[in-house]
Amino acid sequence: MEFIDYYKILELDKSASQANIKKAYRKLARKYHPDLNPSDKSAQARFQQINEANEVLSDPEKRKKYDKHGKDWQQAEQFEQAQRQQQQQYGRGFGSGGQQSYSGNFDNDTFSDFFEQMFGGGARSKGSGRSPQYKGQDFNAELQLNLSDVFTSKKQTLTVNRKNIRITIPAGVENGQTIKIKGYGGSGIQGGPKGDLLITFNIVNDIKFKREKENLYTTVDVDFYTAILGGEITIDTFTGKVKLNVKPETQPGTQIKLKGKGFPKYKKEGQFGDLYITYQIKMPTNLNTREKELFQELQKLRS
Amino acid sequence: MNLNDLIAIDELCIRYKVEYTFIRSLSESGLIEMIRLEQTEYLHCDKISEFEKMHRLYHDLNINMEGLEAIQHLLEKLKELQKSNLQLQNRLNLYE
Numbered sequence: 593m594e595f596i597d598y599y600k601i602l603e604l605d606k607s608a609s610q611a612n613i614k615k616a617y618r619k620l621a622r623k624y625h626p627d628l629n630p631s632d633k634s635a636q637a638r639f640q641q642i643n644e645a646n647e648v649l650s651d652p653e654k655r656k657k658y659d660k661h662g663k664d665w666q667q668a669e670q671f672e673q674a675q676r677q678q679q680q681q682y683g684r685g686f687g688s689g690g691q692q693s694y695s696g697n698f699d700n701d702t703f704s705d706f707f708e709q710m711f712g713g714g715a716r717s718k719g720s721g722r723s724p725q726y727k728g729q730d731f732n733a734e735l736q737l738n739l740s741d742v743f744t745s746k747k748q749t750l751t752v753n754r755k756n757i758r759i760t761i762p763a764g765v766e767n768g769q770t771i772k773i774k775g776y777g778g779s780g781i782q783g784g785p786k787g788d789l790l791i792t793f794n795i796v797n798d799i800k801f802k803r804e805k806e807n808l809y810t811t812v813d814v815d816f817y818t819a820i821l822g823g824e825i826t827i828d829t830f831t832g833k834v835k836l837n838v839k840p841e842t843q844p845g846t847q848i849k850l851k852g853k854g855f856p857k858y859k860k861e862g863q864f865g866d867l868y869i870t871y872q873i874k875m876p877t878n879l880n881t882r883e884k885e886l887f888q889e890l891q892k893l894r895s
Numbered sequence: 896m897n898l899n900d901l902i903a904i905d906e907l908c909i910r911y912k913v914e915y916t917f918i919r920s921l922s923e924s925g926l927i928e929m930i931r932l933e934q935t936e937y938l939h940c941d942k943i944s945e946f947e948k949m950h951r952l953y954h955d956l957n958i959n960m961e962g963l964e965a966i967q968h969l970l971e972k973l974k975e976l977q978k979s980n981l982q983l984q985n986r987l988n989l990y991e
Contacts, residue, residue, distance in 0.1 A: 618956070618957070621955075621956060622956050622958075625951075625952075625955075625956060627948045627951055627952055628952075628966065628970075630970065630973065630974065630977070631977060724910060724911050724912055725947070726907070726910040726911060726943070726947075727940070727943045727944065727947065730944065766985065767981075767985050768981040768984070768985065774941075782910065784910065785902070785940045785943060788944075797988070802988060802989045803985075803988075804985060804986050804988075804989055805985075809989055
């Protein structure tokens with residue numbers, strides 16, 4: 593476990609006064625507060641570090657201990673642990689400071705292992721200076737699914753905070769989309785409403801089609817002679833094979849649309865997007881002498 | 896409207912230890928929407944996260960009401976940009 597330099601996190605030197613610590617903390621909290629940096633995980637992680645640094649440096653007792661042991665904290669820890677056990681035998685637990693720390697409906701209570709090791713799990717300040725909460729905490733979760741999994745609505749059981757929750761994932765959900773499941777977050781405080789569960793989907797494309805919203809896109813090879821003379825080809829759609837008539841003199845890159853053969857429209861049951869097919873003309877190779885002669889004849893006719 | 900989904904403003908004042916004038920100011924600035932039913936004012940429970948956010952910014956970060964309005968405006972813009980960015984990223988997959 594690595595040593596954490598709390599002074600560096602708050603951009604302070606070791607002689608910083610309590611007023612300077614408070615000032616530095618406020619300045620950085622305004623910059624990295626999760627309410628001001630939505631969906632920014634790096635800002636949230638930084639904010640947690642800032643909160644933790646403040647927790648230690650603004651509490652004279654914790655700061656003293658931190659300053660005393662510094663980088664040698666691991667060696668000192670064994671000695672401290674023995675001391676703590678001794679203190680507990682005499683009924684004197686580790687006190688918590690009354691410093692201010694910012695709160696929010698986000699996971700800012702995750703302190704580092706370094707903090708937990710050095711100060712113990714119960715060492716963080718509770719309540720004092722924090723915004724009161726009434727509504728339960730919102731839980732954020734990420735769910736990775738294959739694109740083929742979201743072609744139809746399906747029920748899935750998720751485990752959130754050791755509780756199994758059965759949810760319906762609507763067909764057509766998009767990559768990066770977040771859905772809110774009301775009331776599946778943390779319990780409300782003193783009769784307050786429950787928090788919500790927010791699930792963000794990470795959709796991995798496991799099919800041969802590309803997708804944009806409810807439309808699918810693919811490229812199909814058409815042989816040279818069918819492209820010139822026209823004909824019938826069979827192509828794959830997401831739901832099965834389809835026969836297509838290729839018009840004579842079809843040009844490379846021609847795009848056609850198969851209406852309703854795309855992906856399901858989100859929360860519009862029975863409605864589908866379209867499948868766009870781009871023709872890629874496959875030119876003949878390894879021509880024999882006779883074929884070359886015929887092409888030369890054609891060329892003469894055109895020139 | 897289901898009454899169970901509404902939280903009385905008086906209740907909010909007690910739970911969050913705030914003055915009624917603070918909630919009134921948030922409402923007047925358009926930052927939250929208060930609902931009046933038979934002389935009682937309420938906040939819809941779906942909007943409580945927004946209220947909590949404003950409360951944190953105001954009380955924890957010492958941002959005044961004008962600052963909250965500016966922040967809310969910028970956050971809405973940021974949300975739109977993030978949404979548009981995601982759509983563009985998803986669209987970019989078509990060309991990869």
